[in-house]
Amino acid sequence: MTIDELIENFSFLDTWEDKYRYLIELGEKMPPLPESYKTAPWQVKGCQSQVWLVPSKEEDRLHFLGDSDAAIVKGLISIVLLIYDNKSPSEIKAVAVDDIFAKIGLKEHLSPSRRNGLEAMVAKIRQYADIL
Amino acid sequence: MYDVNKIREDFPIFALSINGKPNTFLDSAASAQKPKIVIDKMNDMYLHEYANVHRGSYLLSEEITSAFEQARATVQKFVNASSSSEIVFTRSATESINLVAASWGHKFLKASDEVLISEAEHHANLVPWQVLRDEIGFKLNICRVNDDGSFDMEDFRKKLSSKTKLVAITGMSNVLGTIFPLKEIINLAHAKGAKVLVDACQLAVHQKIDVKDLDCDFLAFSGHKTYGPTGIGVLYGKYELLDSMPPYQCGGDMVDTVTYEHTTFDIPPARFEAGTPAIVEAIGLAEALKYLMSLGQDNITTHENELTAYAIKQFSQIKGLHQIGTAQGKGGVFSFVVDGIHPQDLAFILDKEGVAVRVGHHCAAPLVKRMGYSSVARASLGLYNTKEDIDILVKAINKAKTFF
Ligand SMILES: Cc1ncc(COP(=O)(O)O)c(C=O)c1O
Numbered sequence: 001m002t003i004d005e006l007i008e009n010f011s012f013l014d015t016w017e018d019k020y021r022y023l024i025e026l027g028e029k030m031p032p033l034p035e036s037y038k039t040a041p042w043q044v045k046g047c048q049s050q051v052w053l054v055p056s057k058e059e060d061r062l063h064f065l066g067d068s069d070a071a072i073v074k075g076l077i078s079i080v081l082l083i084y085d086n087k088s089p090s091e092i093k094a095v096a097v098d099d100i101f102a103k104i105g106l107k108e109h110l111s112p113s114r115r116n117g118l119e120a121m122v123a124k125i126r127q128y129a130d131i132l
Numbered sequence: 133m134y135d136v137n138k139i140r141e142d143f144p145i146f147a148l149s150i151n152g153k154p155n156t157f158l159d160s161a162a163s164a165q166k167p168k169i170v171i172d173k174m175n176d177m178y179l180h181e182y183a184n185v186h187r188g189s190y191l192l193s194e195e196i197t198s199a200f201e202q203a204r205a206t207v208q209k210f211v212n213a214s215s216s217s218e219i220v221f222t223r224s225a226t227e228s229i230n231l232v233a234a235s236w237g238h239k240f241l242k243a244s245d246e247v248l249i250s251e252a253e254h255h256a257n258l259v260p261w262q263v264l265r266d267e268i269g270f271k272l273n274i275c276r277v278n279d280d281g282s283f284d285m286e287d288f289r290k291k292l293s294s295k296t297k298l299v300a301i302t303g304m305s306n307v308l309g310t311i312f313p314l315k316e317i318i319n320l321a322h323a324k325g326a327k328v329l330v331d332a333c334q335l336a337v338h339q340k341i342d343v344k345d346l347d348c349d350f351l352a353f354s355g356h357k358t359y360g361p362t363g364i365g366v367l368y369g370k371y372e373l374l375d376s377m378p379p380y381q382c383g384g385d386m387v388d389t390v391t392y393e394h395t396t397f398d399i400p401p402a403r404f405e406a407g408t409p410a411i412v413e414a415i416g417l418a419e420a421l422k423y424l425m426s427l428g429q430d431n432i433t434t435h436e437n438e439l440t441a442y443a444i445k446q447f448s449q450i451k452g453l454h455q456i457g458t459a460q461g462k463g464g465v466f467s468f469v470v471d472g473i474h475p476q477d478l479a480f481i482l483d484k485e486g487v488a489v490r491v492g493h494h495c496a497a498p499l500v501k502r503m504g505y506s507s508v509a510r511a512s513l514g515l516y517n518t519k520e521d522i523d524i525l526v527k528a529i530n531k532a533k534t535f536f
Binding site: 016017020021024048049050069070071072073 | 473474475476477479480481484491492506507535536
């Protein structure tokens with residue numbers, strides 16, 4: 001699925017109930033993170049649920065695996081990964097993630113005060129883009 | 133008659149809807165909403181009566197100094213202290229406890245001593261003692277709570293000894309809702325020669341505090357939880373104790389005489405109030421405490437006890453919901469988890485239904501872990517909550533269950 005397809009899918013959902021149900025479904029479809037990665041080095045701090053992010057690099061592209069013990073957070077992570085996976089560091093830096101979340105209608109979840117880990121996760125991805 | 137619907141009208145925030153739903157505020161244990169008279173009083177001070185305190189060579193300063201000192205007297209009345217000199221204004225309960233640790237702790241604790249706290253302490257009444265322990269080398273003992281969240285008196289007696297110099301203990305757990313048997317704890321501690329600091333952050337919101345009757349040595353609470361403003365807290369201390377303690381911070385307003393060579397310090401409470409205090413906040417706090425006293429704290433307690441019993445009953449009917457902290461006589465703080473739903477996910481859905489609860493470890497991470505969890509949801513009551521609030525919460529939890 002592309003981001004544009006995702007935005008379109010969300011545009012068919014009128015209520016927050018349907019959006020959240022779809023988010024949960026997206027999370028369930030995400031490839032599972034091997035248990036061995038669910039350890040401190042991969043944990044994203046500052047969240048009210050546990051969130052993990054594991055980067056890797058192939059040629060000049062970054063790949064990410066992620067997971068959370070909370071279902072809605074996991075769905076949000078799947079969107080973040082869809083946005084950032086398989087991009088070069090400079091492409092990662094250029095992404096306007098706020099705009100994408102606004103188009104999806106989930107902008108409130110990117111707010112730093114929400115502490116659901118999404119904001120911290122995006123910051124971490126951008127940090128990896130700098131150092132990897 | 134305690135007319136809660138009428139009382140709700142005193143709180144402007146409840147006129148607002150949240151996500152298009154009624155504002156079901158169940159996070160008063162984190163911070164309470166403010167009655168309009170507190171907001172008006174503070175506005176009025178800034179609009180008409182503002183100046184610095186204790187600098188009074190002109191009318192405005194004299195008036196506000198008098199209002200500030202009257203606020204102290206109101207706090208004295210609220211906790212039933214012997215004298216307003218036993219009331220120190222701080223920034224928060226956190227600062228009150230840190231003040232005792234830094235001032236009393238540094239002067240009176242030695243490496244061979246012991247400090248006793250409970251498993252149910254907020255980080256604010258745990259971390260200052262850990263840090264001081266690492267510095268001084270005393271032993272920090274931790275007495276247990278039972279699996280239902282009640283206080284384990286037997287374990288307390290076991291860990292209390294003649295080496296114990298301080299018992300620092302919460303009056304009411306901000307996670308479990310348990311109300312600790314303070315009088316018994318304080319009597320036993322005094323019999324061993326230990327001083328007692330009570331963290332009354334939660335207790336002061338729900339019950340009348342009487343420091344004379346309790347005979348505690350120190351007591352701390354925060355203004356923002358007792359329906360007052362942020363940025364103001366209280367430390368009560370027995371006068372002889374306060375008088376035996378060195379300053380906590382140094383600067384203006386807390387000195388007696390100053391030369392380039394030497395300074396002598398003022399008597400309590402001024403000794404502990406260096407610099408310009410939170411003047412308007414102190415006056416706002418007094419207004420909030422007067423509001424509580426005018427409603428009648430016993431009436432508030434009765435109302436909240438009724439709601440607590442109702443909530444416990446309603447929760448017990450939700451399949452898969454586990455209440456954490458079920459001690460007899462507990463107050464209106466309900467931590468819980470629901471099978472198959474992460475507390476964070478639950479909070480997302482409750483929020484959409486206009487219900488404010490908090491999730492996480494509630495600044496008591498070791499306690500939440502000891503109860504067997506890493507994160508729990510918490511609903512907590514204030515004097516303005518209603519049965520309808522509980523019903524809306526229960527309905528929202530049941531709705532959340534359909535998502536997972
Ligand atoms: C039992 C208890 N102690 C201490 C505190 C700290 O209060 P404050 O953050 O206002 O200093 C709290 C606040 O959550 C509390 O519930």
